[in-house]
Amino acid sequence: MDPSKVxxxxxxxxxxxxITENVHxxxxxxxxxxxxxxxxxxxxxxxxxxxxxxxxTQEWMAGIEFLTAVGKKCTDVRQEFILLSDTLxxxxxxxxxxxxxxxxxxxxxxxxPYHTHDAETHSLGHSISHDPNGQPxxxxxxxxxxxGRPIPDVKIDIWETDSxxxxxxxYEGRTEPDxxxxxxxxxxxxxxxxxxxxxxxxxxxxxxxGQMLRSLRRHPWRPSHMHFMFRKENFDHxxxxxxxxNDPYETSDAxxxxxxxxxxxxxxxxxxxxxxxxVPEGSKLLTYDFVLVTEKETRELxxxxxRKAAEKLGRRMKIVEGLPVPDVx
Amino acid sequence: MDPSKVxxxxxxxxxxxxITENVHxxxxxxxxxxxxxxxxxxxxxxxxxxxxxxxxTQEWMAGIEFLTAVGKKCTDVRQEFILLSDTLxxxxxxxxxxxxxxxxxxxxxxxxPYHTHDAETHSLGHSISHDPNGQPxxxxxxxxxxxGRPIPDVKIDIWETDSxxxxxxxYEGRTEPDxxxxxxxxxxxxxxxxxxxxxxxxxxxxxxxGQMLRSLRRHPWRPSHMHFMFRKENFDHxxxxxxxxNDPYETSDAxxxxxxxxxxxxxxxxxxxxxxxxVPEGSKLLTYDFVLVTEKETRELxxxxxRKAAEKLGRRMKIVEGLPVPDVx
Numbered sequence: 301m302d303p304s305k306v307x308x309x310x311x312x313x314x315x316x317x318x319i320t321e322n323v324h325x326x327x328x329x330x331x332x333x334x335x336x337x338x339x340x341x342x343x344x345x346x347x348x349x350x351x352x353x354x355x356x357t358q359e360w361m362a363g364i365e366f367l368t369a370v371g372k373k374c375t376d377v378r379q380e381f382i383l384l385s386d387t388l389x390x391x392x393x394x395x396x397x398x399x400x401x402x403x404x405x406x407x408x409x410x411x412x413p414y415h416t417h418d419a420e421t422h423s424l425g426h427s428i429s430h431d432p433n434g435q436p437x438x439x440x441x442x443x444x445x446x447x448g449r450p451i452p453d454v455k456i457d458i459w460e461t462d463s464x465x466x467x468x469x470x471y472e473g474r475t476e477p478d479x480x481x482x483x484x485x486x487x488x489x490x491x492x493x494x495x496x497x498x499x500x501x502x503x504x505x506x507x508x509x510g511q512m513l514r515s516l517r518r519h520p521w522r523p524s525h526m527h528f529m530f531r532k533e534n535f536d537h538x539x540x541x542x543x544x545x546n547d548p549y550e551t552s553d554a555x556x557x558x559x560x561x562x563x564x565x566x567x568x569x570x571x572x573x574x575x576x577x578x579v580p581e582g583s584k585l586l587t588y589d590f591v592l593v594t595e596k597e598t599r600e601l602x603x604x605x606x607r608k609a610a611e612k613l614g615r616r617m618k619i620v621e622g623l624p625v626p627d628v629x
Numbered sequence: 630m631d632p633s634k635v636x637x638x639x640x641x642x643x644x645x646x647x648i649t650e651n652v653h654x655x656x657x658x659x660x661x662x663x664x665x666x667x668x669x670x671x672x673x674x675x676x677x678x679x680x681x682x683x684x685x686t687q688e689w690m691a692g693i694e695f696l697t698a699v700g701k702k703c704t705d706v707r708q709e710f711i712l713l714s715d716t717l718x719x720x721x722x723x724x725x726x727x728x729x730x731x732x733x734x735x736x737x738x739x740x741x742p743y744h745t746h747d748a749e750t751h752s753l754g755h756s757i758s759h760d761p762n763g764q765p766x767x768x769x770x771x772x773x774x775x776x777g778r779p780i781p782d783v784k785i786d787i788w789e790t791d792s793x794x795x796x797x798x799x800y801e802g803r804t805e806p807d808x809x810x811x812x813x814x815x816x817x818x819x820x821x822x823x824x825x826x827x828x829x830x831x832x833x834x835x836x837x838x839g840q841m842l843r844s845l846r847r848h849p850w851r852p853s854h855m856h857f858m859f860r861k862e863n864f865d866h867x868x869x870x871x872x873x874x875n876d877p878y879e880t881s882d883a884x885x886x887x888x889x890x891x892x893x894x895x896x897x898x899x900x901x902x903x904x905x906x907x908v909p910e911g912s913k914l915l916t917y918d919f920v921l922v923t924e925k926e927t928r929e930l931x932x933x934x935x936r937k938a939a940e941k942l943g944r945r946m947k948i949v950e951g952l953p954v955p956d957v958x
Contacts, residue, residue: 368703
């Protein structure tokens, strides 16, 4: 770089008190107003954290080493930074911000690290799990809009663990998807499939995040649940899960995903249902009515909440492509 | 883990508004009060950041990918997370917090990633650089306490780049240290050595931190400087550097290290000095009087500043081993 082209605001003699405004100044020359705002808030919070805690050099170094170990643990099938975000409640928070829901709709929850893109599309009634030790479960569900109208042809991605609490991708030598499928709702907004009763499982805890949980005396368990993801043109992408009532980890989920509205009581299939859906008599039964929100409703809600957050900060903000940036004009 | 032993505060239905207090509750069971406090402030700031910016899922994912790339870039000789901390002003801030200085003493600055532990101890007058293309520089320095008393036998670690702006460790196949040495001050607190005139250099910018700097329209340059580290029993460990006046990057250091009190004007050695110290006539001359602070003074200053910061937060805090923790008794 040609030094004669340095036209930064001059910085020197940076102290505990003035370093933050100087980092803001040097970072403020990007033409992207959203990046500028994100960096400004990030640097402000990071510096405030150090100032409030009087962070010592030794603690800072422990943090550097922890983050390095988290990065080193990441592979194609293991995302330790997402696990860190999940266990510190950030993932649930970001999902709640990005996908606000009106009261009448199905709440979202954490995606988790086990969604894959190779599940196959099957017809309704498909059996998504091949685990012979799983307890049979019949799932009868509907998907509607907030006015109660059925939504046909919704793409529904479903995934769950086997009866040992492990996803297919956690086994070495996996050749094809298991415990996962893509279905499409019928003309009346119905979809049904065969699965196994979900069981609790622990998130991977042999890495730095597991070490953090142990230091904090936290357990790595998630309550029994089944994941669902809904996609349909003009509707907001819904990432959610259903949880079983009275799971031992119902109120202590390691990744903060449980919501009362997503907890289900399993029933038992009737002889008629057993015959109609070709499942063993006495199989467990899960029924649920999902409600999707339109993209328009979601965008309006998101904008309104962004405006409220900006007001709370006491700054003049504008909303650009659904995201707040300072209004400096 | 035995689910009957789960005795966490029950958590469910976590929202944008209540998730933070719930993460605090689940993290608050560690017996280490300092870890508890650090996690509480960390989670608070991380969540506030997401709430204030209305962080989108896409931006969150970009952050996850950025941190993963930073971790992947780290090796035994490259610490990309330290570089990230340096370029966001955190390193300078933490050093300022951990090593507060009374006005009469030498200010500290960033350590940087190029200090090694294999420099050899040499006698005074040693020539620390073997670069034949460097401009000869004679350094005549003293080290004293804040009352002006000379401090003998201080261990002084010195390191600088070669004339191309590269540290020895940046060359593949490095077999022994160059551009670095350890000296000890004599009975009168004096130390002197031969070196080369420092030149500007750029921090490594072929990784994710370099990409970040480019997005922010920032350059990766550091102004010409020479690093010093002082260790002596009962004195606070001083990490500092001297900068050359009128360097093109004097007021735009990529890692925020320059302080007016650490900027030097180089002189030229006199014929007498050239003869006395066995350096070429016309060599450049650097003189500087370093002032160390006792550990006791530093501890008292650090405690006082920690108390002030706690008051600012409006919380009842106590200082344990020099670091603040909430006083919950």
